[in-house]
Amino acid sequence: AQKITQTQPGMFVQEKEAVTLDCTYDTSDQSYGLFWYKQPSSGEMIFLIYQGSYDEQNATEGRYSLNFQKARKSANLVISASQLGDSAMYFCAMRVPWDAGNMLTFGGGTRLMVKP
Amino acid sequence: GAVVSQHPSRVICKSGTSVKIECRSLDFQATTMFWYRQFPKQSLMLMATSNEGSKATYEQGVEKDKFLINHASLTLSTLTVTSAHPEDSSFYICSGLHGNTIYFGEGSWLTVV
Numbered sequence: 001a002q003k004i005t006q007t008q009p010g011m012f013v014q015e016k017e018a019v020t021l022d023c024t025y026d027t028s029d030q031s032y033g034l035f036w037y038k039q040p041s042s043g044e045m046i047f048l049i050y051q052g053s054y055d056e057q058n059a060t061e062g063r064y065s066l067n068f069q070k071a072r073k074s075a076n077l078v079i080s081a082s083q084l085g086d087s088a089m090y091f092c093a094m095r096v097p098w099d100a101g102n103m104l105t106f107g108g109g110t111r112l113m114v115k116p
Numbered sequence: 117g118a119v120v121s122q123h124p125s126r127v128i129c130k131s132g133t134s135v136k137i138e139c140r141s142l143d144f145q146a147t148t149m150f151w152y153r154q155f156p157k158q159s160l161m162l163m164a165t166s167n168e169g170s171k172a173t174y175e176q177g178v179e180k181d182k183f184l185i186n187h188a189s190l191t192l193s194t195l196t197v198t199s200a201h202p203e204d205s206s207f208y209i210c211s212g213l214h215g216n217t218i219y220f221g222e223g224s225w226l227t228v229v
Contacts, residue, residue, distance in 0.1 A: 033216055033217075035217070035218070037220070042222075043154075043207055043209070043222070043223040043225065044209075044220065044221075044222045044223055045160075045209060045211070045220035045223070046220075047117055047217060047218075047219055047220070050216060050217050052216065091159065091160070093218075095218065097216075103150055103162055103165055104150070104160075104162075104211070104218055106159045106160050107159065108158075108159050109159050
Protein backbone atom coordinates (compact mmCIF):
# COMPACT_ATOMS: atom_id res chain seq x y z
CA ALA A 1 0.00 0.00 0.00
CA GLN A 2 1.08 3.54 -0.67
CA LYS A 3 1.19 6.34 1.85
CA ILE A 4 1.73 10.07 1.50
CA THR A 5 2.63 12.28 4.44
CA GLN A 6 2.45 16.05 4.53
CA THR A 7 3.68 17.16 7.94
CA GLN A 8 2.80 20.85 7.66
CA PRO A 9 -0.92 21.44 8.20
CA GLY A 10 -0.46 25.17 7.68
CA MET A 11 2.23 27.57 6.59
CA PHE A 12 2.71 31.29 6.20
CA VAL A 13 5.00 32.90 3.67
CA GLN A 14 5.70 36.51 2.88
CA GLU A 15 4.71 37.67 -0.56
CA LYS A 16 7.56 37.42 -3.08
CA GLU A 17 9.48 34.94 -0.97
CA ALA A 18 10.01 31.27 -1.78
CA VAL A 19 8.35 28.50 0.20
CA THR A 20 8.85 24.75 0.43
CA LEU A 21 5.98 22.39 1.12
CA ASP A 22 7.06 19.01 2.42
CA CYS A 23 5.92 15.64 1.15
CA THR A 24 7.22 12.19 1.95
CA TYR A 25 5.92 8.98 0.51
CA ASP A 26 6.14 5.29 1.09
CA THR A 27 5.83 2.59 -1.51
CA SER A 28 7.53 -0.66 -2.36
CA ASP A 29 6.99 -0.13 -6.07
CA GLN A 30 9.82 1.08 -8.27
CA SER A 31 7.59 2.75 -10.82
CA TYR A 32 5.38 5.53 -9.57
CA GLY A 33 4.37 9.11 -10.23
CA LEU A 34 4.24 12.02 -7.82
CA PHE A 35 1.86 14.93 -8.19
CA TRP A 36 1.12 18.24 -6.57
CA TYR A 37 -2.30 19.83 -6.75
CA LYS A 38 -3.54 23.22 -5.60
CA GLN A 39 -7.02 23.55 -4.19
CA PRO A 40 -8.31 27.10 -3.73
CA SER A 41 -11.38 27.82 -1.65
CA SER A 42 -13.58 27.27 -4.70
CA GLY A 43 -12.77 23.57 -4.43
CA GLU A 44 -11.31 22.76 -7.81
CA MET A 45 -8.13 20.71 -7.90
CA ILE A 46 -5.53 22.35 -10.10
CA PHE A 47 -2.71 20.17 -11.36
CA LEU A 48 0.65 21.84 -10.73
CA ILE A 49 3.48 19.46 -11.40
CA TYR A 50 4.38 15.82 -12.02
CA GLN A 51 7.52 13.80 -11.31
CA GLY A 52 8.04 10.26 -12.51
CA SER A 53 10.10 7.93 -10.35
CA TYR A 54 12.54 7.34 -13.21
CA ASP A 55 12.90 10.99 -14.13
CA GLU A 56 16.47 12.05 -13.45
CA GLN A 57 15.78 15.75 -13.54
CA ASN A 58 13.63 17.53 -11.00
CA ALA A 59 10.38 18.69 -12.56
CA THR A 60 9.78 22.40 -13.01
CA GLU A 61 6.70 24.29 -14.18
CA GLY A 62 7.04 28.04 -14.07
CA ARG A 63 7.30 29.11 -10.43
CA TYR A 64 6.81 25.53 -9.24
CA SER A 65 9.59 23.02 -8.87
CA LEU A 66 9.65 19.61 -7.30
CA ASN A 67 12.64 18.71 -5.16
CA PHE A 68 12.71 14.97 -5.74
CA GLN A 69 14.97 13.00 -3.42
CA LYS A 70 14.32 9.38 -4.25
CA ALA A 71 16.52 7.82 -1.60
CA ARG A 72 14.79 9.84 1.09
CA LYS A 73 11.39 9.28 -0.52
CA SER A 74 10.60 12.94 -0.49
CA ALA A 75 8.97 15.12 -3.12
CA ASN A 76 8.85 18.65 -1.77
CA LEU A 77 7.16 21.42 -3.72
CA VAL A 78 9.02 24.69 -4.01
CA ILE A 79 7.09 27.80 -4.96
CA SER A 80 9.29 30.72 -5.88
CA ALA A 81 8.26 34.37 -5.60
CA SER A 82 5.03 33.68 -3.75
CA GLN A 83 1.95 35.60 -4.81
CA LEU A 84 -1.23 36.35 -2.90
CA GLY A 85 -3.10 34.08 -5.29
CA ASP A 86 -0.98 31.17 -4.12
CA SER A 87 -2.94 31.05 -0.87
CA ALA A 88 -4.70 27.68 -1.00
CA MET A 89 -4.55 24.07 0.10
CA TYR A 90 -1.81 22.03 -1.51
CA PHE A 91 -1.99 18.28 -1.85
CA CYS A 92 0.80 15.87 -2.64
CA ALA A 93 -0.30 12.64 -4.30
CA MET A 94 1.16 9.46 -5.68
CA ARG A 95 0.04 7.03 -8.31
CA VAL A 96 1.43 3.58 -8.93
CA PRO A 97 0.63 2.76 -12.55
CA TRP A 98 0.47 -0.94 -12.10
CA ASP A 99 -1.54 -0.80 -8.95
CA ALA A 100 -5.13 -1.84 -9.30
CA GLY A 101 -7.19 1.08 -10.45
CA ASN A 102 -4.40 3.54 -11.18
CA MET A 103 -5.77 5.71 -8.44
CA LEU A 104 -4.14 8.61 -6.63
CA THR A 105 -3.22 8.40 -2.99
CA PHE A 106 -3.35 11.83 -1.34
CA GLY A 107 -1.56 13.36 1.58
CA GLY A 108 -3.47 15.30 4.20
CA GLY A 109 -2.68 18.63 2.60
CA THR A 110 -0.94 21.84 3.60
CA ARG A 111 -2.72 25.16 3.82
CA LEU A 112 -0.49 27.92 2.51
CA MET A 113 -1.22 31.51 3.43
CA VAL A 114 0.68 34.26 1.65
CA LYS A 115 1.04 37.48 3.61
CA PRO A 116 1.14 40.82 1.81
CA GLY B 117 -3.35 20.39 -19.51
CA ALA B 118 -6.38 18.28 -20.24
CA VAL B 119 -9.83 19.54 -19.31
CA VAL B 120 -12.37 17.78 -17.16
CA SER B 121 -15.72 19.45 -16.68
CA GLN B 122 -18.10 18.66 -13.86
CA HIS B 123 -21.73 19.67 -13.59
CA PRO B 124 -23.50 20.96 -11.60
CA SER B 125 -21.06 22.92 -9.50
CA ARG B 126 -23.61 23.38 -6.75
CA VAL B 127 -26.84 21.53 -6.10
CA ILE B 128 -29.37 21.55 -3.32
CA CYS B 129 -31.83 18.70 -3.09
CA LYS B 130 -34.48 17.52 -0.70
CA SER B 131 -33.89 14.56 1.54
CA GLY B 132 -35.05 11.36 -0.09
CA THR B 133 -34.52 12.51 -3.66
CA SER B 134 -31.75 11.54 -6.06
CA VAL B 135 -29.23 13.81 -7.70
CA LYS B 136 -26.93 13.17 -10.64
CA ILE B 137 -23.50 14.70 -11.12
CA GLU B 138 -21.82 14.57 -14.51
CA CYS B 139 -18.12 14.40 -15.23
CA ARG B 140 -16.91 14.96 -18.78
CA SER B 141 -13.47 14.83 -20.31
CA LEU B 142 -13.60 17.60 -22.91
CA ASP B 143 -10.42 17.09 -24.90
CA PHE B 144 -9.39 13.53 -24.22
CA GLN B 145 -10.87 10.10 -23.86
CA ALA B 146 -10.90 8.85 -20.32
CA THR B 147 -11.07 5.10 -20.06
CA THR B 148 -10.82 5.49 -16.33
CA MET B 149 -12.37 8.14 -14.16
CA PHE B 150 -12.28 8.49 -10.40
CA TRP B 151 -14.83 9.86 -7.98
CA TYR B 152 -13.75 11.45 -4.73
CA ARG B 153 -15.54 12.89 -1.77
CA GLN B 154 -14.09 15.58 0.43
CA PHE B 155 -15.24 16.62 3.87
CA PRO B 156 -14.41 20.10 5.17
CA LYS B 157 -10.75 20.57 5.96
CA GLN B 158 -9.90 17.01 5.00
CA SER B 159 -8.16 15.36 2.12
CA LEU B 160 -9.87 13.68 -0.78
CA MET B 161 -11.35 10.26 -0.18
CA LEU B 162 -11.59 7.94 -3.15
CA MET B 163 -15.09 6.59 -3.52
CA ALA B 164 -14.86 4.54 -6.67
CA THR B 165 -13.02 3.95 -9.90
CA SER B 166 -15.17 4.16 -12.99
CA ASN B 167 -14.20 2.18 -16.06
CA GLU B 168 -15.83 2.76 -19.41
CA GLY B 169 -18.17 -0.03 -20.33
CA SER B 170 -17.86 -1.95 -17.11
CA LYS B 171 -18.95 -1.80 -13.51
CA ALA B 172 -17.32 0.65 -11.18
CA THR B 173 -14.95 -0.53 -8.49
CA TYR B 174 -15.98 0.84 -5.12
CA GLU B 175 -13.73 1.47 -2.17
CA GLN B 176 -14.41 -0.28 1.07
CA GLY B 177 -17.21 1.32 3.02
CA VAL B 178 -18.80 3.06 0.04
CA GLU B 179 -22.35 1.92 -0.61
CA LYS B 180 -22.60 1.00 -4.27
CA ASP B 181 -26.40 1.05 -4.21
CA LYS B 182 -26.40 4.55 -2.84
CA PHE B 183 -23.70 6.03 -5.03
CA LEU B 184 -24.45 4.78 -8.53
CA ILE B 185 -21.69 5.29 -11.05
CA ASN B 186 -22.15 4.95 -14.77
CA HIS B 187 -19.35 5.34 -17.31
CA ALA B 188 -21.28 4.93 -20.52
CA SER B 189 -18.80 6.57 -22.87
CA LEU B 190 -15.13 7.48 -23.02
CA THR B 191 -15.93 11.08 -22.16
CA LEU B 192 -18.70 10.84 -19.60
CA SER B 193 -19.05 9.37 -16.14
CA THR B 194 -21.97 10.08 -13.85
CA LEU B 195 -22.44 9.77 -10.11
CA THR B 196 -25.98 9.49 -8.84
CA VAL B 197 -26.60 9.91 -5.14
CA THR B 198 -29.82 8.00 -4.51
CA SER B 199 -32.21 8.69 -1.68
CA ALA B 200 -29.99 11.46 -0.47
CA HIS B 201 -29.79 12.34 3.20
CA PRO B 202 -28.24 15.34 4.94
CA GLU B 203 -25.17 13.30 5.82
CA ASP B 204 -24.50 12.93 2.09
CA SER B 205 -23.92 16.66 1.92
CA SER B 206 -20.34 17.05 0.80
CA PHE B 207 -17.99 18.09 -1.96
CA TYR B 208 -17.76 15.53 -4.75
CA ILE B 209 -15.04 15.73 -7.36
CA CYS B 210 -14.18 13.59 -10.33
CA SER B 211 -10.97 13.09 -12.25
CA GLY B 212 -9.79 11.47 -15.44
CA LEU B 213 -6.54 9.80 -16.36
CA HIS B 214 -4.75 11.30 -19.36
CA GLY B 215 -1.29 9.96 -20.07
CA ASN B 216 0.64 10.04 -16.82
CA THR B 217 -1.45 12.75 -15.25
CA ILE B 218 -4.81 12.81 -13.54
CA TYR B 219 -6.91 15.92 -14.13
CA PHE B 220 -9.79 16.97 -11.96
CA GLY B 221 -13.13 18.53 -12.61
CA GLU B 222 -14.26 21.64 -10.80
CA GLY B 223 -16.13 19.65 -8.17
CA SER B 224 -19.74 19.67 -7.06
CA TRP B 225 -21.05 20.97 -3.77
CA LEU B 226 -24.04 18.89 -2.72
CA THR B 227 -26.35 20.08 0.02
CA VAL B 228 -29.21 17.85 1.12
CA VAL B 229 -31.91 19.63 3.08
